Amino acid sequence: MLWLETPTNPLLRIVDIGSLSAMARDRGATVAVDNTFATPFLQRPLELGADLAVHSTTKYIGGHSDVIGGAVCTNDDEWNERLRFLVKSAGAVPGPMDCFLTLRGTKTLHLRMERHCANAARVADFLAGHPSVGRVYYPGLPDHPGHELAVRQMKDFGGMVSFILADESIGAANRFLSSTRVFTLAESLGGVESLVNHPATMTHGSIPRDERLAAGLHDALIRLSVGIEDVDDLLEDLDRALARA
Ligand SMILES: Cc1ncc(COP(=O)(O)O)c(C=O)c1O
Incomplete structure (x- = not known):
């Protein structure tokens, strides 16, 4: 298989x-x-x-x-x-x-997905243009290595966005993770509410560190499940947390 x-x-x-x-x-x-x-x-x-x-x-x-x-x-x-x-x-x-x-x-999957995608695209653009952010992973960004394939294979690019701060330390990531108010720190994803997650210690914490790093999963990677809230509330929340990171 x-x-x-x-x-x-x-x-x-x-x-x-x-x-x-x-x-x-x-x-x-x-x-x-x-x-x-x-x-x-x-x-x-x-x-x-x-x-x-x-x-x-x-x-x-x-x-x-x-x-x-x-x-x-x-x-x-x-x-x-x-x-x-x-x-x-x-x-x-x-x-x-x-x-x-x-x-x-x-019954609302199609409506929610449209909003998840629209909000995630705005969040990815915002992060990509922010001086405190080092790298953004979102297939909707034209410089994403899978962008052309995603255009062919998918109807839109989804609601998940990952990124690494310009300051790649765990301390900076932790300060960001404890500063969001609209994004809740939690493991799951795909719900109407926005969540933020630290894969290295949460969802992917059971994978040995050397295997994680070999797969390209940085210790300070942050993953967002972008919800369907008003996008301005999401951007304001991220901006405030980035200022504290
Ligand atoms: C891509 C993907 N597949 C499968 C699962 C497993 O889902 P469940 O927690 O419902 O067993 C997850 C959970 O995080 C996931 O992200």
Whole structure:
């Protein structure tokens, strides 16, 4: 099996689903794509040649940080049967309230994603032009190495933005992380409210440091899940936190 994730967490790298699926097919390998960051609204892995699209519905699909779940989607009958067998025999079945919250989330997915993308694009531009910021990772920025591919493969660039301060010390990152008021320091992502996260000590803290660094994940990287609030409130919050970093 070839397991892909695009955009990746937390460096927002873009992987070519179409060409990798074609290569995998030639070799008889199944292709699974973790589509959590993009959602089906922005990117459709099965149409690009993947066999399985996987989502943490905890994130954008639920959309309100109040339910945990996951989904595997396929257009392959054999995979469908195997997955259904697992669901009914292993008991991976969500409860009624979880289903209700997740289905309710799907009704506004398209509206929320439009706002997530619009706000994230403004945040990425703001950060890229700020003297206290060293590097910004957002596939919507023209200088992002995956930008051209993202234009072809995605409808828009998503709501996740990562960056490193110009002062690359952990101290500066910690001062920033403890200074935001609208962005809440928390691990999850994809909800209506904006969150800020420090991957090296939070979401990716269980990965050994040398492996993290080898993968390009800097100790001082900061990841934002840009919510759907008024964008001026978000920019003001970031500006204030940058001044204190
Ligand atoms: C890209 C991606 N896939 C999968 C998961 C796992 O999601 P869950 O916490 O719902 O198991 C996460 C969680 O952070 C994620 O970011």
